[in-house]
Amino acid sequence: MFTNRTRLFIGSLFFISLISLISLRFYEFAAVAVLMLVALVWDYFNQGTLIIASRHFFHKDYQKTSEVLAQIKRPDWLGKKRRGYYEYIKGGVCLQNHDFDGALQHYENAVKYPLRSVNDHVAALVHVANISIRQKNYEKAAVFIDLANQYDDKINAKMKDVIERLKKELKSHKQ
Secondary structure: OOOHHHHHHHHHHHHHHHHHHHHOOOHHHHHHHHHHHHHHHHHHHHHOOHHHHHHHHHOOOHHHHHHHHOOOOOHHHOOHHHHHHHHHHHHHHHHHOOOHHHHHHHHHHHOOOOOOOHHHHHHHHHHHHHHHHHOOOHHHHHHHHHHHHOOHHHOOHHHHHHHHHHHHHHHHHHO
């Protein structure tokens, strides 16, 4: 929920208060300061700066999204639910920057993890299929379209329309 700079500042405050509380022999309050430090470190490893990045991504500020995501040094250490969303956002940023190979890689990773909703999961599958069609990898596109079709009863009409258009485009390339 915090940037790394904010985490460092808050952690420093808790550490200084911990030292002060121990020197004043307020051990119960010192234990609370230790718990807060542990919670801050756990939050860093569990979700990193993903909440801030998702806010920038939602507002379509891809430059700031990229900067905030860069603060996550080890995405493989993120929590399982957060890792998928990290890959999804990173794929969206790559797609906006016309880095289609990077977007393909991140979206493929995103579908391996749970995402916020079925629509997000299907969107990641559709992005992989769409990029695969653009790169003339029609077999891979067909596989990912079939995977997206498995969720046909759980997705919205817009996503169904996108899938149908991709099917038509794939069919025209196969002929």
